[in-house]
Amino acid sequence: MAAAMPLALLVLLLLGPGGWCLAEPPRDSLREELVITPLPSGDVAATFQFRTRWDSELQREGVSHYRLFPKALGQLISKYSLRELHLSFTQGFWRTRYWGPPFLQAPSVWINLGRSSVMSSQGSSAPLSTSSTPPTQSLPLPPSNPWVWPMTLTTTFCAMLCCRGRWSAPKTSPPGRSSCPVVPRASLISFHLLQAGLSVLLKADRLFHTSYHSQAVHIRPVCRNARCTSISWELRQTLSVVFDAFITGQGKKDWSLFRMFSRTLTEPCPLASESRVYVDITTYNQDNETLEVHPPPTTTYQDVILGTRKTYAIYDLLDTAMINNSRNLNIQLKWKRPPENEAPPVPFLHAQRYVSGYGLQKGELSTLLYNTHPYRAFPVLLLDTVPWYLRLYVHTLTITSKGKENKPSYIHYQPAQDRLQPHLLEMLIQLPANSVTKVSIQFERALLKWTEYTPDPNHGFYVSPSVLSALVPSMVAAKPVDWEESPLFNSLFPVSDGSNYFVRLYTEPLLVNLPTPDFSMPYNVICLTCTVVAVCYGSFYNLLTRTFHIEEPRTGGLAKRLANLIRRARGVPPL
Amino acid sequence: MAAPLVLVLVVAVTVRAALFRSSLAEFISERVEVVSPLSSWKRVVEGLSLLDLGVSPYSGAVFHETPLIIYLFHFLIDYAELVFMITDALTAIALYFAIQDFNKVVFKKQKLLLELDQYAPDVAELIRTPMEMRYIPLKVALFYLLNPYTILSCVAKSTCAINNTLIAFFILTTIKGSAFLSAIFLALATYQSLYPLTLFVPGLLYLLQTRHINPNSAAAVHTCENEEQSLLDLFLGVCHDVCGKPSGNHLPLLLPSQLLGFHPRSLWLYINVFFYTIPLAIKLKEHPIFFMFIQIAVIAIFKSYPTVGDVALYMAFFPVWNHLYRFLRNIFVLTCIIIVCSLLFPVLWHLWIYAGSANSNFFYAITLTFNVGQILLISDYFYAFLRREYYLTHGLYLTAKDGTEAMLVLK
Numbered sequence: 001m002a003a004a005m006p007l008a009l010l011v012l013l014l015l016g017p018g019g020w021c022l023a024e025p026p027r028d029s030l031r032e033e034l035v036i037t038p039l040p041s042g043d044v045a046a047t048f049q050f051r052t053r054w055d056s057e058l059q060r061e062g063v064s065h066y067r068l069f070p071k072a073l074g075q076l077i078s079k080y081s082l083r084e085l086h087l088s089f090t091q092g093f094w095r096t097r098y099w100g101p102p103f104l105q106a107p108s109v110w111i112n113l114g115r116s117s118v119m120s121s122q123g124s125s126a127p128l129s130t131s132s133t134p135p136t137q138s139l140p141l142p143p144s145n146p147w148v149w150p151m152t153l154t155t156t157f158c159a160m161l162c163c164r165g166r167w168s169a170p171k172t173s174p175p176g177r178s179s180c181p182v183v184p185r186a187s188l189i190s191f192h193l194l195q196a197g198l199s200v201l202l203k204a205d206r207l208f209h210t211s212y213h214s215q216a217v218h219i220r221p222v223c224r225n226a227r228c229t230s231i232s233w234e235l236r237q238t239l240s241v242v243f244d245a246f247i248t249g250q251g252k253k254d255w256s257l258f259r260m261f262s263r264t265l266t267e268p269c270p271l272a273s274e275s276r277v278y279v280d281i282t283t284y285n286q287d288n289e290t291l292e293v294h295p296p297p298t299t300t301y302q303d304v305i306l307g308t309r310k311t312y313a314i315y316d317l318l319d320t321a322m323i324n325n326s327r328n329l330n331i332q333l334k335w336k337r338p339p340e341n342e343a344p345p346v347p348f349l350h351a352q353r354y355v356s357g358y359g360l361q362k363g364e365l366s367t368l369l370y371n372t373h374p375y376r377a378f379p380v381l382l383l384d385t386v387p388w389y390l391r392l393y394v395h396t397l398t399i400t401s402k403g404k405e406n407k408p409s410y411i412h413y414q415p416a417q418d419r420l421q422p423h424l425l426e427m428l429i430q431l432p433a434n435s436v437t438k439v440s441i442q443f444e445r446a447l448l449k450w451t452e453y454t455p456d457p458n459h460g461f462y463v464s465p466s467v468l469s470a471l472v473p474s475m476v477a478a479k480p481v482d483w484e485e486s487p488l489f490n491s492l493f494p495v496s497d498g499s500n501y502f503v504r505l506y507t508e509p510l511l512v513n514l515p516t517p518d519f520s521m522p523y524n525v526i527c528l529t530c531t532v533v534a535v536c537y538g539s540f541y542n543l544l545t546r547t548f549h550i551e552e553p554r555t556g557g558l559a560k561r562l563a564n565l566i567r568r569a570r571g572v573p574p575l
Numbered sequence: 576m577a578a579p580l581v582l583v584l585v586v587a588v589t590v591r592a593a594l595f596r597s598s599l600a601e602f603i604s605e606r607v608e609v610v611s612p613l614s615s616w617k618r619v620v621e622g623l624s625l626l627d628l629g630v631s632p633y634s635g636a637v638f639h640e641t642p643l644i645i646y647l648f649h650f651l652i653d654y655a656e657l658v659f660m661i662t663d664a665l666t667a668i669a670l671y672f673a674i675q676d677f678n679k680v681v682f683k684k685q686k687l688l689l690e691l692d693q694y695a696p697d698v699a700e701l702i703r704t705p706m707e708m709r710y711i712p713l714k715v716a717l718f719y720l721l722n723p724y725t726i727l728s729c730v731a732k733s734t735c736a737i738n739n740t741l742i743a744f745f746i747l748t749t750i751k752g753s754a755f756l757s758a759i760f761l762a763l764a765t766y767q768s769l770y771p772l773t774l775f776v777p778g779l780l781y782l783l784q785t786r787h788i789n790p791n792s793a794a795a796v797h798t799c800e801n802e803e804q805s806l807l808d809l810f811l812g813v814c815h816d817v818c819g820k821p822s823g824n825h826l827p828l829l830l831p832s833q834l835l836g837f838h839p840r841s842l843w844l845y846i847n848v849f850f851y852t853i854p855l856a857i858k859l860k861e862h863p864i865f866f867m868f869i870q871i872a873v874i875a876i877f878k879s880y881p882t883v884g885d886v887a888l889y890m891a892f893f894p895v896w897n898h899l900y901r902f903l904r905n906i907f908v909l910t911c912i913i914i915v916c917s918l919l920f921p922v923l924w925h926l927w928i929y930a931g932s933a934n935s936n937f938f939y940a941i942t943l944t945f946n947v948g949q950i951l952l953i954s955d956y957f958y959a960f961l962r963r964e965y966y967l968t969h970g971l972y973l974t975a976k977d978g979t980e981a982m983l984v985l986k
Contacts, residue, residue, distance in 0.1 A: 361607075423635075517935040535950060544854045550973055552976055
């Protein structure tokens with residue numbers, strides 16, 4: 001049941017609403033890349049990233065020359081004084097246990113909105129980013145109604161964002177950052193695309209038949225130099241897709257660009273300063289005995305990615321030799337020898353969440369956190385946003401590791417207010433080495449007002465995934481990256497300390513049933529309750545306003561006299 | 576008289592202790608008929624643990640109790656079962672002594688009216704004797720303590736029991752004649768849930784009468800009322816300032832009433848509680864304790880989250896009016912309705928929430944039937960009371976003009 005997923009953000013990029021003005025516009029550059037990673041379970045993951053960097057201070061001067069940077073987003077940032085924007089649309093679930101940790105993680109089925117207020121003058125954007133944001137000058141106040149600017153996103157992305165409730169601010173994030181709690185099932189409308197460079201491959205009908213796809217937009221300011229005297233704005237548009245190899249490859253694990261996307265690369269994007277394709281050829285060693293990549297790569301890139309050493313084959317579309325001879329580039333991978341069926345390596349951190357209990361009155365929400373590292377324990381920050389209609393009872397919160405109680409180092413709980421804001425539970429939990437930690441909390445299901453039920457209330461209500469953030473110890477130490485030289489997928493969450501890497505996981509979203517009244521009830525209730533109240537009122541009115549009287553037998557009465565007349569005629573005694 | 580009361584208390588405490596230790600305690604404490612969102616023990620524990628976490632218990636929508644409850648249970652949380660058993664015992668003792676004094680007042684008044692020849696000559700069998708009134712206080716305590724509704728409320732640790740205790744002490748102090756203490760207890764009861772405010776009127780009437788002040792004299796009423804009202808306001812104000820938050824009584828307006836319906840605008844049901852106070856005051860100004868009984872019953876029927884604990888309080892008064900038994904018209908049918916509905920409540924709840932084979936209409940219907948039963952029971956008692964009064968003043972054996980036995984109707 002794939003909703004129609006658009007790629008409207010790419011339109012904005014490629015249609016480039018700005019004109020070619022005569023005055024010197026701020027410099028902007030576009031880099032695009034595609035990373036193809038075969039996953040341990042046999043599927044293939046393709047990650048597109050388009051990064052536009054614009055050396056302009058959007059918030060200070062009135063900017064009107066937009067070239068590569070989309071005008072809609074730029075105006076949004078300057079009008080509402082946003083510091084950062086992260087928006088992602090995801091369909092499917094990233095199976096961390098079988099696929100390993102991804103580069104770009106996004107919650108399933110939800111829209112994750114993040115926005116920092118401009119009033120904070122400290123705190124960097126991402127916790128591990130090497131860039132820091134400059135101190136703010138006097139900037140206009142954000143609008144008092146926090147829903148004005150997300151509604152403009154609605155038109156920009158042709159998405160229906162229907163977010164009920166207030167913004168919640170997790171305590172561990174920098175002050176002023178807030179995120180939207182739950183936006184279930186946003187429906188999007190598809191758009192047409194212009195085809196140039198890597199976006200040639202983005203054909204909607206192939207992308208729908210995937211196990212997982214996620215698009216995201218990340219806008220953040222980055223420093224131009226080490227002292228951070230001026231900033232530029234970075235817009236990253238990403239698309240992650242996981243193809244089920246057995247469906248696309250008809251049973252064989254071979255893949256090619258044509259098989260996956262039903263298109264091949266023809267020419268580089270003329271606006272891009274860099275356009276590359278990276279293919280992960282790590283696991284399958286370099287002696288060309290197990291696999292063959294066609295066309296053979298000219299260069300390779302080796303680095304420690306997500307804690308392990310990986311090798312990538314690079315195909316540079318701007319290299320004229322690459323595309324020249326055949327006018328199209330179809331990267332193929334063939335298996336010479338079928339790979340051994342080995343168990344996929346288990347990532348060091350993965351999680352699972354489920355609801356237990358029976359009946360529609362109460363239940364229990366449990367999260368299982370797995371730390372599979374043999375000897376290192378590390379802390380995990382668990383953030384749970386539970387809608388208000390599942391009333392959590394924080395006194396029933398229990399955390400157990402290896403059978404013993406595990407007290408969290410830090411706990412922040414903000415209870416829900418009915419119809420206004422959801423529960424926010426944030427905990428820092430130490431996961432012992434090689435253990436399973438169970439976090440469980442009981443809840444009660446609330447009865448909603450009859451207008452608040454969806455058209456199919458027995459389908460259930462969604463609970464947004466919980467977010468786990470952790471610094472997972474790497475197997476191999478990594479070197480700090482150079483921002484400009486490294487590939488894009490390495491610089492989204494650059495590491496400052498090579499001994500661990502940052503991972504953000506999302507658990508499964510849950511579907512819970514609420515006690516549903518019968519929808520004929522409003523009519524029934526009004527009629528019958530009014531009747532009962534009338535019975536009460538009537539009885540009391542009688543007793544309060546009337547007094548007792550002896551009832552005199554009635555002498556007359558027309559019917560009785562008539563009857564007596566007839567009786568006298570018959571000769572029968574009268575009544 | 577003390578020994579039978581102590582025996583009754585011992586039996587009651589034993590029953591409760593046995594149930595606390597059994598596995599039924601947890602099952603009962605989650606029944607929706609016994610606990611409501613405003614009186615549930617689970618929410619009190621939740622509020623206290625929120626306080627431990629450093630979050631205000633009122634920042635969420637889970638905790639609706641008053642700050643006094645927080646203060647009370649902050650220290651007594653480990654002895655909660657004992658606290659609830661003691662509150663039940665205190666309620667029973669308060670009612671016992673209240674009814675004992677009330678009986679003396681009733682007897683004195685009856686004697687006065689007999690001497691003034693206010694009664695008709697042939698009503699000898701309606702006159703109450705001290706002999707028959709001897710065991711009434713004990714029966715009241717028994718009715719309250721051994722009522723299954725009270726036992727369920729106590730085992731569920733519903734804070735409704737605390738409210739009942741405060742109302743019982745209010746009645747005791749009113750009957751004893753102390754305006755100051757009765758204002759304090761009424762203020763405490765009103766602080767917890769707004770409805771006992773309506774008991775101010777019968778309390779005031781009673782106090783005026785015991786001081787032999789004519790309720791029709793406006794000036795006298797004014798002074799006495801002022802005294803009580805000012806005490807009430809003072810205490811409510813003190814509670815507000817000290818504890819920082821008045822009772823969460825605005826919430827029943829927002830939350831749908833679970834038992835009387837899912838209609839979002841329950842405000843008009845809420846008004847029903849206050850609506851009958853003035854008419855009842857006009858009709859029953861000579862009988863303020865009966866007025867209080869009717870008012871407590873009206874509160875139990877029309878409050879926004881009624882539970883069986885509220886029903887238990889007015890049921891405790893039935894032995895006081897057992898002289899009305901001969902005039903009750905529908906007592907058998909009504910008893911059957913109450914018993915059958917009480918038995919069907921858990922069945923239909925289970926069918927809706929757990930089995931999924933019935934829907935909420937069934938549960939709603941049974942709550943309506945229970946409320947109809949209660950309404951008819953109260954109006955039956957009211958009818959019997961008025962009828963007895965009529966007989967007392969006009970004679971028991973009435974004949975119509977043509978010599979046949981008379982029929983009394985309300986006209």
